[in-house]
Amino acid sequence: MQERNPFNPTFGNVPPIFLDKQKVIDELIDEIQNGYPQPFFVTGVRGSGKTSFLTRISQILNEDPNCYCVDLINEEGILTSLARKLYRDHGSKLSKIFNVFESIKIGAVTLTKETEIPNVEEMLEELMQSIQKQGKYVVITVDEVNDSKAIRSFAQQYNSLKRQNYPIYAIMTGLPDLVLDLQNNERLTFLLRSRKIVMQPLDNLDMENAYQDVFDGNFEVAHQMAGLTNGYSYAFQLLGDIYFRYLKRQQLSPSLDNLNAIFNQYEITLFNNAYQKIFAEVSEGDRKYLVAILDHPQLSASAQVMGKGVSYVSQYRKRMIDRGLVQPSTYGKVRYTLPLFDKFIEQTQNPNSEFFWEINY
Template sequence: MSDLSLKFSQTDNLEILLDEIMEDLSSKGKKILITIDEVDDSKPIQEFAQIFAALKRKNYSIFCLMTGLPELVLNIQNNKKLTFLLRSEKIVMTPLNNTAMVQTYQKVFDCPIEIAIKMAHLTAGYSYAFQLLGYLAFEQSPSLNADSIGSVRKIYEFSLFDNAYQKIFEGLSELDKQYLIAIQGNKKLKEVCKIMGKDKVFVSQYRRRAIERKLIKPARYGIVEYTLPLFSEYIDAIQDTDSIFYLGY
């Protein structure tokens, strides 16, 4: 049995165990990088963040790289028990380059450029969508054409809603959700206020929150648009009683 396995068997206190490991590694001049993908404000992440903060206070050479959707990252940063994360450096990723996506799809699938352009358009530069659509297209159809892309799109839309948008929506407050529903259809601020039954000052704070979460972006004066691909279709689905995504709004 290795020394590390022995330590695990001798203690139930994870924090003490990690402290011993870090002390051992630090004495050897080692540095530790922990990576977490798709971070959210879940209990395991909260517990990890608290232990990580405790280890950092002891000046160990330990670092953490977390990636996740903007609104989920904001949720964990705003957790009152984890305020130290607000001081962490944040890098906001921009949408993927459209030309690069088209070229990649065309190269991988050896398809006409028109098909590659259509696929890139369906992703709106959202990295997860780019990966998801490429994977589904590869799995569902060996040769891509207008008909096969149509069938792949149905699976892509369902997967996008189920794997990403459901999680995003669940993490929002009721008023955040109401705002995202109210803006559908390129409505102006005045119309959104009327739908929500609130004044401009009140509605504007939810507009700002949605922009911070990268869920919308200003399109033209008084109008915003969704940043995520097929998000308007998702908003339709959560209001459709015949949809499995119906949420009663």
């Protein structure tokens, strides 16, 4: 077995084993360098690898001397943050103003780093003019976008700069329904033309091969591990990490018995670190639907459990499909997409469980 642990289940970090993504990353970077005119949205269920994907793109672009790669946070003052970082990277003397002072007083107005400075739009235009003359380009990355005031402001300014043919590009990540909310904002309909990259489940054969490479070529172990993760990127890293640490700590060789020994730890960690957050951030109606389909996956049956009409419940069905939590199955049924998510839903309805969540229909 390898000496160093190649798995990293930490959200946002780029793990040493980074499956299925490099080809898509290469294609995206190639499109940017060839002047693709629209922004990119990277979407997928929480834990599908969106942030790691974005981080890897930033790492590659930062190696390009002709690229100013700027990472922004979805918060107030986003345009000032963009100007500050571009000034810093561009080598402007004005960057000292941003870097030295926590706040700046201009006349009767006191500006902090969280507020937008006056005329920031003009400053950004001047910066882009200079960058364009240098023959360079700007790529902006923003993680976890939604229809917030900050992102709306950024999107409008981005569109303004893009319409002036400045070499500026944007890559944003977000949950599918939150990205759609942003695109459907009546003032941001140009975002509907954006390129959308959906984080797909990992390929089963790729996972098996990766696990075999790490765990002494044991096919039975690798096959069962791949089945336990169901293509979910976070689960792939988490299970590999827990199993690797267990074998090293106990000085054991890979086997099915040893894999079964860490199953409970894998399950509880998956529930704690991913599924609690996923379940909490959807609406109450979504939670009712997710619970209803546990035993009643057909639309008419789940509608009856919820005490609502089929047309009403079908909206929640579509929302959960869009968010990547369920997918259509056979005979009008749906099934959960994430590994062991049915077990988690069972626990949410167990009053003795730490994951209990009261649902009233």
